[in-house]
Amino acid sequence: LAKTTQPISMDSYEGQEVNITCSHNNIATNDYITWYQQFPSQGPRFIIQGYKTKVTNEVASLFIPADRKSSTLSLPRVSLSDTAVYYCLVGEGYSTLTFGKGTMLLVSP
Amino acid sequence: EADIYQTPRYLVIGTGKKITLECSQTMGHDKMYWYQQDPGMELHLIHYSYGVNSTEKGDLSSESTVSRIRTEHFPLTLESARPSHTSQYLCASSDVGGNEKLFFGSGTQLSVL
Numbered sequence: 001l002a003k004t005t006q007p008i009s010m011d012s013y014e015g016q017e018v019n020i021t022c023s024h025n026n027i028a029t030n031d032y033i034t035w036y037q038q039f040p041s042q043g044p045r046f047i048i049q050g051y052k053t054k055v056t057n058e059v060a061s062l063f064i065p066a067d068r069k070s071s072t073l074s075l076p077r078v079s080l081s082d083t084a085v086y087y088c089l090v091g092e093g094y095s096t097l098t099f100g101k102g103t104m105l106l107v108s109p
Numbered sequence: 110e111a112d113i114y115q116t117p118r119y120l121v122i123g124t125g126k127k128i129t130l131e132c133s134q135t136m137g138h139d140k141m142y143w144y145q146q147d148p149g150m151e152l153h154l155i156h157y158s159y160g161v162n163s164t165e166k167g168d169l170s171s172e173s174t175v176s177r178i179r180t181e182h183f184p185l186t187l188e189s190a191r192p193s194h195t196s197q198y199l200c201a202s203s204d205v206g207g208n209e210k211l212f213f214g215s216g217t218q219l220s221v222l
Contacts, residue, residue, distance in 0.1 A: 043199045043213025091209065098168060099152040
């Protein structure tokens, strides 16, 4: 399974764009990259998933370079409610997905 | 939104009691998981299932057991609860496929006194 590395924590202010980068140097050909968000005392929630290039939905964008050894989750104009832990996972349908420590994002007024 | 339910939401119980944490999903997903998470720590996979009558142990050794008699139901049982079992237990499900997307329940916060 591809191991991921993310910053432990990040700080931002309301209205700013936040970019969280995840390294996954040994990603396999069939692996997808998926990001989850977790609030305290809740289960993680799916944010976005991609295989290559750029993916955008109503919540975030995911940028994946050609070598796929890293990915960047971009949250536009964050608000206080975006304060959460963000996890980057790499894997495919028949693997058991492993959560790392994630990135604790703190958004301040 | 995902339709995956866990009960109870909170459970406080004495040492030595047998407990079962319930998890049900209405999405027809074949794959189901149990994760364990302590406050501020990462999630650890303790059990998973590929479908009916399939159960596997995860990365973290656990004294709990699971069963999968029906597609929608994946209960977790502790035969004799101990204080070391105090944690949050999260159930998840997904379709078997190339781009796995996990849906999580709200979790059960277990406290063993």
